[in-house]
Amino acid sequence: MSSNIASVVVPGTVTLSAGQSSATFTATIAAPGANQTATLTVSLNGISRTAVISLVVPSLSALVCSPSTLGSNQAATCTVFLDANVAIPTLVTLASSKTALQLPTSVTVPAGSSTAIFSAITANITSNDQATVTATLNGQARTTNLSLAASSQLSSLTCAPISLTSNGSTVCTVVLTQPAVNGTVVAVSSNLNTLTVPSSVTITPGQTSASFSATAGTITTATVANVVVTLNGQTLTAQVQLSTGVSLSTMSCSPSSVPSLGTAVCTVNLTSASVSPGTLAITANNSSVTVPASVVVAAGQTSANFQIGANVVVSPQTVILTASLFNSTVSTSIGVVPAVGLYNPATYQAGQACSPGAIATVIGSGFTNQSPQASTEPSWPLQLAGVRLDVNDQPAALVYASDTLIHFQCPALAPGTELRIVVRSDSAQPPPAISTIMQKATPGVYTLDEAHQGAVLIAGTDLVASANSIAGPGRPATKGEYISIYADGLGALTETLLPGQPAPLDRLIRATAPVTVFIGDSELPLSPSFVGLTPGIVSLFVVNVQLTNDVQTGASVPLYLGVTLNDGTVVKSNTVRIAVTNSLVP
Known part of the structure; x- marks a missing residue:
């Protein structure tokens, strides 16, 4: 007996027992290097007969791992698939592209099977990453990717x-x-x-x-x-x-009504002297006032005092304050009324809020008897809700007017110019004139919620760079992406537009003063790729900047803008918060 190829081995002879007409023998097959055909020949008394065996080399068809995302010290189950059952145990070599993902060096597909299973196990993962698992058989490879998520802290x-x-x-x-x-x-x-x-x-x-x-x-x-x-x-x-138990009896505040940015002192009384120090939890039902999170009641005391601060409001507000101690609560109310003045609309900070072409806000009362009205056209009018606002006897473009609030565009006058702002109305008794001075820049980054989430979009999308959906659809920005920061008052422009005119769509209007983006607790400076007006909108500045690899990550990363004036002075905006991550985890 003989075989025409070395990978199929047969014995040299086989013996037919007396009285038998057949005999059985074993052909041993080694792993072939390629698909081929073996011819087996038996001879007796000069007569030969042949049999043909087809030798098929199995190939990898797929490599699948589940789950596709792993944290530290977790395992995925991976399966190697061949295109056919193997006749003999078949070794498949394995490799990982990252040391944080550990694999066996190989896995064996049993004879008669077309699959083999192995585990991929992670070590401690310090940063989000991706690992590639590779299976190789007879020079052919299949790969799959696993996302490695850093350990949560x-x-x-x-x-x-x-x-x-x-x-x-x-x-x-x-x-x-x-x-x-x-x-x-x-x-x-x-x-x-x-x-x-x-x-x-x-x-x-x-x-x-x-x-x-x-x-x-x-x-x-x-x-x-x-x-x-x-x-x-x-x-x-x-x-x-x-505590063994002390109850609250009453709470009151003096004065009972405060103007914007004013303060009041509140007193909480206990039913009896505290036998041990206790901590009052203080809350307010809206953001018109700022309260301390807690107030300590010393041992032996029957009351505790704390101060609250009124924030800027554009209409009268009633705030309910609540103090809690040992399952006992008391409440009181305090009024907050608008304070007449000029404000930055992005920050609602009072003071010098006018720079060339910027948006500013007048807050007060008695501006009009008509209903509030907002501009509905791309270009802003000179009158809304029966209200006109003059700056140095020239009407300013208005975007919104109500009884207590007016948003207007500051004129493009030279910095240092004295400004006299007068509200004129046919239906109400206007307040006294406001005097101020034109500034070189009045930077303010717009915010979207009470947590100071910045009006910052991931460039090219409508997604807010946010860790939650409270401020609208969003996701954290990733390193390497561009973000668009929407702001007010970044100074003079390369082209002066007519009052209330939107930025053109056929060309870019840029800010002339250098602007720097400062991000993170370390105030890492970033240089924007563009600073200027948003096309098609009146006086809305946008700052486009790329997040570099050394940017701080987190759900609430601080960010502010700095405008550098000719004398080297840097005028800073308010600080807002954005969310930044290393990469998106599927």
Whole structure:
């Protein structure tokens, strides 16, 4: 007997037993290097017969891993697929492009099968990345990509209320620095048996926070309990005060009505003297006032005082203030009224708000008896709601007018020019004139919510550079992307437009003064690619800048603009917040 190729081995002879007409033998097949055909020949007394065996080399058809995104110390199950069952055990070599993703060096497809399974396991991942898994057989390779998500870190832990009496409970919230991947389990503990907490809380995939309850038992002695959360070796602590019980009786504020940017002092009275220090939690039902988050009541005291500050309002507001201590609450109201003056519309900061072509805001009362009216045309009119506003006896273009607020365009006059602003109306008694001086620049970045989320879009999209959807559709900006920052008052332009005229669509109008974007806690300076007017809109500045690789990441990264004047002075805008990430995790 013989074989015509070396990869198929047969014995030299086979013996037919007496009385038999057939015999069986084994042909041993080695791994062929390519598809080929083997011819087996048997001979007896000069007569030969042949049989043909087709040898097929299996090839890789696919490589699949699940899940496709892994965090630190997690595993994916990967499957190698061949295009046919193999006759003998077949070795497939494996490789990973990143050391953070560990693989076996090879996996064996068993005889009679076309698949093999192996695990891909991550080490500690310090930054978001992507790894490529490669399987190779007979010089042919298949690849698949796995996203590697950095380990989430603890950002904050808060509990509210922060003071409890016997059998009371508080809700604690733990927040991560970035969304959880495949679910994140945070360990929870309390240093006192008097305060019971769950052993852990799970933050679901894609979320940045989770809440849990802490419940007090019977409290016989006033003390402070520590609620501790732990993740990846990092711990955060929140204190909860446990009291034998003191109630709040009344709260009042003096004066009971304050103007914008004014202050008032509020007093909270207790039913009896506190036997131990306690902490009042203070809240307001809207953002017209700024209140301290907490106020300490010293042991032996029957009351506590704190100061509130009124923010800028454009119409009278009534604010409900609430103080909480040991499951006891009291409330009072305080009024906030507009303060007559000139304001930057992006920041609502009072003062010198006019620079050439900028938008400014007059706040007061009695401007008109008509209903509020906004401009509906691309070009702004000189009168709205029966109101006209003159600057140095020349009418200014208006975009909005109401009884308490007017948005207008400052004229393109030289910096240093004295300005006399007069509101004129046929239907109401206008306020006194406002005097101010034209500034070289009055920079302000527009905001979208009370958390100072900046009016900053990811360039070329309608998405806000935000970590949540409160300010509208958005996502964090990634390093390398361009962002568009919308602002007011960035100074003189390369071309002077008529009052109320939108920026042209056929050419760009640029700001003449250098503008720098400062981002992050380190105030990293970035040079914009464009600073000027938004085409088709009146006096809306836009600053386009690319986020470099050294930009700080996070859900609330500070950002402000600096306008450099001719004398080297840098005029700074307000600080806003944006969200920045290293890369988008699928």
